[in-house]
Amino acid sequence: MSHCCQVSTDNWEDVKAKCLTALPEDIVNYIDDHKGDEHAESNLIAILHRVQRHFGYLGQEQMNAVAQLAQIPLAKVTGVATFYHLFRLQPRGKHVISVCMGTACYVKGAEKLSQRLMDELGIHYGETTKDGMFSLDNSRCLGTCGLAPVIMVDDQVYGPVTPSEITIILEKYIKQPRAAAPKAALAVQ
Numbered sequence: 770m771s772h773c774c775q776v777s778t779d780n781w782e783d784v785k786a787k788c789l790t791a792l793p794e795d796i797v798n799y800i801d802d803h804k805g806d807e808h809a810e811s812n813l814i815a816i817l818h819r820v821q822r823h824f825g826y827l828g829q830e831q832m833n834a835v836a837q838l839a840q841i842p843l844a845k846v847t848g849v850a851t852f853y854h855l856f857r858l859q860p861r862g863k864h865v866i867s868v869c870m871g872t873a874c875y876v877k878g879a880e881k882l883s884q885r886l887m888d889e890l891g892i893h894y895g896e897t898t899k900d901g902m903f904s905l906d907n908s909r910c911l912g913t914c915g916l917a918p919v920i921m922v923d924d925q926v927y928g929p930v931t932p933s934e935i936t937i938i939l940e941k942y943i944k945q946p947r948a949a950a951p952k953a954a955l956a957v958q
């Protein structure tokens with residue numbers, strides 16, 4: 770295992786204390802327990818999973834702390850975090866939009882919905898708008914194929930949706946606080 774020179778002190782307890790400002794104690798202890806293990810990369814993935822589960826995403830401060838504690842170069846940590854799509858490097862938006870790309874939705878035009886959302890929001894999958902309002906994801910079948918093509922905003926499914934209806938749906942969330950988000954699907958027929 771390669772050792773980096775990021776730790777500026779020989780006192781390991783000081784390093785741990787410093788990293789506790791960025792990571793919860795259970796994760797710090799987990800990394801400490803597995804430091805120097807043979808399977809560094811799979812351990813790193815497990816560590817990043819824990820960090821993302823706790824914070825909802827992998828922030829720079831957290832990745833720095835992981836690199837220091839696990840004694841892995843920061844470039845390696847960020848490389849793994851960016852390589853695997855399941856890791857998010859930004860916090861989630863107030864509303865999470867998921868475009869169903871399952872077969873039924875795909876053949877009924879999910880790609881057009883996807884493109885419209887990207888155009889309207891100015892982001893790609895896995896990203897969050899600058900104002901923190903929306904995050905965009907895609908998913909496999911949402912289990913409502915009869916309504917294809919569908920999108921889901923938070924826990925609300927909309928379908929069938931046309932590209933022009935995307936604007937109407939987004940406006941509802943922009944105008945209303947989360948608690949008052951629309952209850953009924955827009956265009957269920």
Ligand code: FES
Binds near residue numbers: 870873874917
């Ligand atoms: S394929 Fe989209 S809901 Fe099933």
